[in-house]
Amino acid sequence: MINIIIADDHKIMVDGLRNILEEDPEISISAVAYNGSEVLSILESSKPDIVLLDIDMPGMNGIDCAREILRSYPEIKIAILTMHQENSLIRKFIEMGVKGYMLKTIPSEELIMAVKLIYNGGEYFNSDVTRELLRPSQPSKVLLSIDPLVEQLTKREREIIRLICEGSSNTQIGERLFISPKTVDSHRTNIMKKLDLHNTAALVRFAFKNELMD
Amino acid sequence: MINIIIADDHKIMVDGLRNILEEDPEISISAVAYNGSEVLSILESSKPDIVLLDIDMPGMNGIDCAREILRSYPEIKIAILTMHQENSLIRKFIEMGVKGYMLKTIPSEELIMAVKLIYNGGEYFNSDVTRELLRPSQPSKVLLSIDPLVEQLTKREREIIRLICEGSSNTQIGERLFISPKTVDSHRTNIMKKLDLHNTAALVRFAFKNELMD
């Protein structure tokens, strides 16, 4: 019996997948998660053969989730099922070591076949995915889901973020912008609150992931 | 019933393929050819659904044969089955429009699945083939920008860096790695000294710029 965890934040998608996959007597959906961290907490108690993972999910996305699974549970096979077909994204996942990458346009029989192939130690990459790899890669992170919270940031706040990312302290930023270091601290606090972050590392990371920084 | 022509100059290979494929009741081998021109003459009288084509053949090789089939009989699907996994060769065939490209190391069940997939209008590229396409991707620009200081970092230090970048505090990292927060701090200090950085923001930025993080 092939045990699968489905991770996708769209209930319709999950229901559809469950119908398709459980039609096959060898396949069983052992759990469903609506974001990455939910997957990780499920894994603490229950180990599936395959995690069928979407990329766009609230909270922890598929990228971070996949990385964590690969590190903590290398025996669990990951198959990406997404609508994203961007070259750089595909490369990233395959190089990371996922066993499958499929577009959501995949026919159901093909999906079942892919699951069985992966379960038996193989890999499966959608033909659309392979064709995409032929195209010259354009490293635009644009398709990497940009957090909507970015829009809440003001111009000044973005400016502060950039300077923080360059490694400047509040005092240094204050000197460069001719404002008090205490003001910089206020901005910093406001930024943190808006983005729901709690330290500098998380902020810089957020900036890189959301193209505020390059 | 799926009608297939096998084109390969090795009799053992042809026999093996015939055994594997005809085991499936939906598949029938309608003819066998030992080189490209033989395939073309067969096609004059008999039209299969799929031509399973090797590349190395005496007389007309698989490349010229595939090109000719695609021009004269675009409705016939071509699947390459070969031992060659050179990037350029794979690219050439896929861009040409073949429906499948598989290495001869493919397991028999996978080959059968591929045949059925292609017969039903799909495409199938071996996972080894897809991985090969990743290889000589973009060797230049990214690698050149990596700071030589990265080499001085130990495995543990890189691990710590990744966790820092994920927004974890020393205490959290300590809990994760089952070491004292003070040890994490030591690592952190050593990292800073090695990289000549002086705060977390600069460290996270360094990690992103040097692909320690993505």
Added chain:
DNA sequence: ATTTGAATAGGGAAATCACCCTAATTTTAA
């Protein structure tokens, strides 16, 4: 067999950050 490097851990101190609060001025938008 000895040395080196890596990982471990702690003491201590100054600097910085994270976050709470209030509050003034300026800018923008309704």
Added chain:
DNA sequence: TTAAAATTAGGGTGATTTCCCTATTCAAAT
């Protein structure tokens, strides 16, 4: 013109980081 939002700034506190030490253990290399 008024209200809302952005920018400015400071007081205060506890957490965290940064950096200086020393020191032990363990594995790998000479």
